[in-house]
Amino acid sequence: MRRVRHTVNGGPEVLFVEDVPAPDPGPGELLVRVEAIGVSLPGVRRVRSGSGPQPLGGEVAGVVTALGPGTIDAGFAPGDRVTGICFGHGYAEQALLRTALASRVPDGATAEDAVALVRSGLVARGALDAAGLGAGESVLVTGAASGVGQLAVPLAKLLGAGRVVAAAGSPAKAAFLRALGADEVISYGRESWGEPVDVVVDAVGGGLLPRLVAALAPGGRLVAYSSGGGTVQAHDLLAGGKSLIGFQMARLARTRAADYTAWRDELWALRAAGRLRPAIHARVPLAEAAEAHAIIERRENLGKVVLVP
Known part of the structure; x- marks a missing residue:
């Protein structure tokens, strides 16, 4: 599979694509075939100010393809459409999501809707x-x-x-x-x-x-x-x-799980009712992640910038 990494800090020009084996889901993890990745200013800043190579994480959405040990009772199955925060390699064709941070994407919503609505909306x-x-x-x-x-x-x-x-x-x-x-x-x-x-x-x-x-x-x-x-x-x-x-x-998710869940459901309900519509500024191919970062750095975006594997 393909994923994007960066070699050293310094700017979007250091992003590069590499071919690596798909990861194996560990305990409490889902392997997701990624359909959309949200690009955020904090993620861009990590590349600019980081001390060295590190995984590029963030919002991802896609389809569950495999379950790690201990996930049988988590309520997910292969084929489920999910979204969540990936703290590992999220700029990739396949990514790992912790079940505690994953949620289903409702019928009728796209993966792009999910990465634009859920985390930013929360x-x-x-x-x-x-x-x-x-x-x-x-x-x-x-x-x-x-x-x-x-x-x-x-x-x-x-x-x-x-x-x-x-x-x-x-x-x-x-x-x-x-x-x-x-x-x-x-x-x-x-x-x-x-x-x-x-x-x-x-x-x-x-x-x-x-x-x-x-x-x-x-x-x-x-x-x-x-x-x-x-x-x-x-x-x-x-x-x-x-x-x-x-x-x-992150603190809200840890300490106020009930509010986190209720607000997430509220956001989806508002979208379904047509009262809240996330705007997608650009859909950028995964291999052109550097351009997605540049859009954010230039402050050009009107809404969410999304990477599409």
């Missing part, structure tokens, strides 16, 4: 929950055209937000973001972002973080879910009784 849903979003409150979503952001915008509306502001790096994304349901669209370079908001869901971090805190109304909450870093002065939080909250998907 991050968006979990971040809004962490913010304690109340009915009628206002929300600012940064990285609004990203895989997570494009779902956070409509989800905020569905959860009762009175005003949703979408922030993006390019004015060219405005029409896309308004189509998602954003009431306002702003660019990061604008001097003023308008009226303060109650909640910020942030995918950017870094030097933008202080401006996002300043954009909060008194009592506002900023939820950071990216790996972009950044520093905030304690005084800037204390002065307005503001909060800065870190959100991590």
Whole structure:
């Protein structure tokens, strides 16, 4: 089978395709014939900043072809269509999924739908929950055209937000973001972002973080879910009784399994009802994974970038 790896850190140009034997599923694992792979900014950053070669993991979706020892009672069988997070080699024609992190893809949904909706949607849903979003409150979503952001915008509306502001790096994304349901669209370079908001869901971090805190109304909450870093002065939080909250998907899955399952089912139900539609920006062949990473690095995407083996 084919899989993509990288030789050293430094950029998308170090990605390469290699031919290797298919892996054998171990205890509690499923072997999946991969049909779609979600490309994310954290995955791209790992290639850029990693200390050396490492597996390229992430969201995968496909068909179960074999079960590892101890999976008989896990409720999966060969032929099942599943999706989940692969922490090993996910950029591959066949990948291993832990049963605890796998879930079925409903009838009528594609593998591309699955990698665009499930993990990104859970991050968006979990971040809004962490913010304690109340009915009628206002929300600012940064990285609004990203895989997570494009779902956070409509989800905020569905959860009762009175005003949703979408922030993006390019004015060219405005029409896309308004189509998602954003009431306002702003660019990061604008001097003023308008009226303060109650909640910020942030995918950017870094030097933008202080401006996002300043954009909060008194009592506002900023939820950071990216790996972009950044520093905030304690005084800037204390002065307005503001909060800065870190959100991590892996911790949610470990500590709030019931919410994880309920929100996943909710996302699929919203999609089935036509109320939530993940956008696919590009379908890129597996062998051209470097181009998929480049799209993310150039911040060109309107929605999810998907690799197709």
